[in-house]
Amino acid sequence: MSLLLEIRDLHVEALGEDGRWHEIVGGVSVTLERSRVLGLIGESGAGKSTLGLAALGYARRGVRLARGSIRLDGEELLGAPYERLREIRGRRVTYVAQSAAAAFNPAFRIEDQCIEAAVAHGLMDEAEARAEARRLFAKLRLPDPETFGRRYPHQVSGGQLQRAMTVMALVPRPDLVVFDEPTTALDVTTQIEVLAAIKTAIEGEDLAAIYITHDLALVVQIAHRILVLKDGRAVEEGETSEILERPRQPYTRALVHLRRRFRPERPRPAEPPLLEVRGVEAAYGAVRVLEDVDLALWRGRTVAVVGESGSGKTTLARVVTGLLPPRRGEVRLDGRPLQPSYRRRSRDDLRRIQLVYQMPDVALNPRQTVEEIVGRPLTFYFDVRGTARRRRVEELLDAVELPASFADRYPAELSGGQKQRVAIARALAAEPEVMICDEVTSALDVQVADAVLALLLELQARTGIAYLYITHDLATVKAIADEIVVMLRGRVVESGPKSEVLAPPHHPYTELLLSSVPEMETGWLDRILRRRGHRAAPVAGNAPAEAGRMP
Amino acid sequence: MTPRMPWSARLGLALTLLFALLALVGPWIAPYDEARVVGEVWEPFSRAHPLGTDHLGRDMLSRMLYGARRTIGIALAATCLSFVLGTTLGYLAATLGGWVDAVLSRVVDTLMSIPTLIFALVVLAVLPPSVTVLILVMAVLDSTRVFRLARAVAMDVVVLEFVEAARLRGEGLGWIVLREIGPNTLPPLLAEFGMRFCFAILFLSSLSFLGLGIQPPAADWGGMVRDNANAIAFGLPVPLVPAAAIALLTVAVNLVVDWQLRRATAGRGA
């Protein structure tokens, strides 16, 4: 087995706002052999993409490969002349970007873009390249492989475009492909399709790959080896099975164990529900987005609303808060119907339902201090002012596990997780009975998200608040819910206590959702694909020798 | 972190402040009255008349100093008025949405489909060219641009969750506009203020130059260019003096604005 890529002690720097260069990757080494897949995992800002692009000898604007060594088949890329790098890019090393929608040129047909590199480098003539592209379209299960490529990028779906991008990377028959978060922008069910397609594609083609992602469960399905990055440094590296079974670093251990959180379901209380949604139908203009939706939430309990983008789960939150008055049906609080529009609700009704948003960056006014942000509901609803307000703000910060001194900070001075805690404190300040959590952890890095989940559970135990928890992530649902509502295209397809919804028999869509959540074990993807009736992909396992023999 | 102010912006700021000072104290330090005839027609630069005399024999330096206050004052008044009008309506359109936004936007679109100068000429064919009329016409026509920008930046903020959170708390229109949207839209609007002020100076000067702005004998820079235009034919650079003053002032303000805009985009890119 020969060494294909060898990165030694690579340092990468980025130009800061102050006009100076700061190190963003500090001395990382990577080795990759032919026919092997390396998983590169880490949180946002860990330097994954930078490292992936370095394999092509490329750095984005405002970034430079400062020192170290990048060798491809023994040839040094760092400091190589531009013309030499050009011969390597698109020919021996290719790249699949996170957002194919942005990475495809909107002005040209898909197939023309897929064959461009191979033809421009003189690897094959146009007819050969087209035949190769069509073979790969078929292999990646794209519809009508003969004519698919005649379409323009905006004419196909996101999942299809991502697979087309993979074809673009494979047509020149490179030695190495860098996949940069190729499924992150996709829905869970599509994500699995694309991952499976990529896996099949690389297994038959005799090439090496770097697969970059923040999701450990995804990468273990495809990678032989895994490199864990944190803050621009490699914290752990090893064979996939080794990382899964014996993670050595605390950070890696946290990644491996995160998805195992599970809170047993509590029985429904013997009282009428606190919040009820009855027969709601809602629309944006002529587009109907909710149809006949029912939901019930009991005091001190959690209902999780699960669905993919476009399922109407966020619209449901807008109806409950009164931002989008429903066309039909009603929302009841404590047995009493609420005004459809928030504008007509009483101040006390508004206070009793609070909303926490997905993106903490835009949920807090950047021009107000934490004290103003958290203190405003206190003044507004309870007329608490001055030192009394300051004291209460500090109590609330303590409740969300933030130091009292944060009261004087502006949101820009906080991390994402800290901002989300401030947003939760602001909601708590209103002393609500229902808190709507709209994907509150999905914009956060896994560890931070887990800590926020733990905080929510703890607050519920302490204050008896009820959560309407909206998410696309079934792992979170398992961790937090008492009841589950599954939504698909504006309708509730299944609902009930967690134990019932998660236990078979399932509604087919629930089944699809459940089976699309990657599990932290290596054979999961192959098993799922077999169960779904895909042509069985040859099992690669983690043995490099086996993978190397693939035809 | 604030990057160091580049020399161009420093120069612009210094010149802008100098012009502001001259506008404030100009008439008090002027050697002669703006309307007094003190010498021959188009006397060259001399100790008695550092900038020479104009087409009626009035002291150019004195007229420049009086003109500074009038030109800058009127342009500033028109810009302030146009900002009050434009931002108020723009914020209202963005916050209230619905038919308020639709009506205001259509009216502004229609007003903007006629070039400002042409519309001003049409209106000034009927209205008397008094200072009040000038300020009002300039302010109303220019407020359409301010409205567009104010509405656009407010729209960007209105859709953010912290504004929605304030609405859901039950806050009134006043709080939402003044406390949530206002502070977050100020930086782009400040840069725009500089640009609109430059435009007002150029616009007022153009109108005066065309004989439709400030009426003689009151001195203003654009009018002084017109009055002395014929001097050029005699090889005298007299009209270039007020014209250069206008150019220098607008270049100075634009240097500061350009720096502000660059800073804003740099911050966003990071």
Add this chain to the structure above:
Amino acid sequence: MHPIVALIARRLALGVLSLWAVSLLIFAGTEILPGDVAEAMLGQSATPEAVAAIRRELGLDRPAWERYLDWLAGMLRGDLGTSYANRMPVVALVGDRLANTLFLASVAAAVAVPLAILLGIVAVRWRETPVDRLLSAMTLSAISMPEFFVGYALIFLFAVTWPLASPIAAVHPGMALPDRLAAVALPVVTLAFVTVAHMMRMTRAAILNVMESPYIETAELKGLARTRIVLRHALPNALSPIINVVVINLAYLVVGVVVVEVVFVYPGLGQLMVDAVAKRDVPLVQACGMIFAATYVLLNLTADVLAILTNPRLRHPR
């Protein structure tokens, strides 16, 4: 029908609608605002009887909406009314002047457009180098200067100090093209000066915007040659914004013509309009205003239609 045809048809209909709105505004601007044309025309000597007589003579005693409909109907027939000042048909006064203005504007555009695009490309190619910074400083100064400053400075330098060109752009019917071009040399440079600055800055921004797209990075990671990336991947996408920039700046140019014509005493429509405003010759002002505004609306409409035509998403709908 291809959706793009429907889209363009809708945009054209909207253009007609906005022309109508413009006519309404221009009429309202001269007729409904406070201020009385008759009084203004007579000035100090206005006796009530004389004012009433003039009003009757000009038909100002009829209701405004009636006069508006007459005016609009006349315009559609190609009759722009009669001048108050010399009782000539407005069409006769406007004809030659409009041709002169269009000549000046076209020559200026022919100089400015290629120059601006070239400089825009140069600024992008050598971006953030001294070349780019110098161009940026120069164009920033240029857009800050009033047209009459540039105009008189050029006259002072190239007509007085070094007499290379005429300070007055005198043209007359039947003049040969080379003479005509020589006559308008200085006004063309003046107009082009400011227009190039605006256009170049916007072109630079438009190209940079495209060059920073992820698909340019894709092209670069395919190992394509720089020229191929610019010509094949950047240009087709930059074309639409550049066309937009050009047409929008042509609309500015048409307005900038007014001041430049007065500086160079050029017998164009702008000069005519300014004189008419001074004489309070309302029908003539309305006609000139309508022509300028219509040109402006039509150019913006052209920009919109071209933007639709060059957008691949619209040309190849789902």
